[in-house]
Amino acid sequence: DGGITQSPKYLFRKEGQNVTLSCEQNLNHDAMYWYRQDPGQGLRLIYYSQIVNDFQKGDIAEGYSVSREKKESFPLTVTSAQKNPTAFYLCASKASGRADTQYFGPGTRLTVL
């Protein structure tokens, strides 16, 4: 089955620790995105990548880092510099071209203890 997988589904972290969230897609999509979702605030863009080895900051990139070494993978690291990391994190991907449908993964819920 084609789709986007995110792991783990739930993640707990102690303050001061970095943590990496996984996102893999087998849709052969060029573009990938990371969003953060908080109650009542919709989805906010953290980082996005339109091609391998290239990525751009979104609206709330501070305290996060990404890499795009492979087309199918776009991991997100939540660093200790992120002051309020507890949230639901969503990864999405999109094919190149005019069709703008972004397909979302199931999400990772990160809780900082």
Next chain:
Amino acid sequence: QQQVKQSPQSLIVQKGGISIINCAYENTAFDYFPWYQQFPGKGPALLIAIRPDVSEKKEGRFTISFNKSAKQFSLHIMDSQPGDSATYFCAASRETSGSRLTFGEGTQLTVNP
């Protein structure tokens, strides 16, 4: 700032009724307007989308109405069903921006049986 304002924040409708969710945008360069449906603990899924060259698009019980001059668009759910209970997000993007979506704050729809 490229904002999308969504209302209402929550909506309760009786089974068989019409659900209406409204969005307004500021950036006239936006050229793609999708609606996403999200169930608790899941990633959003594309429901229906429209481009500004048409004023209305219908897919089954779901209709988008688009008013370019007012910079507003809305989602109408006809014959609402309890299974439609979910959070709905409007969004907007422009092709030249890497197709990064700007989301509204979301509407939590409850359809009572």
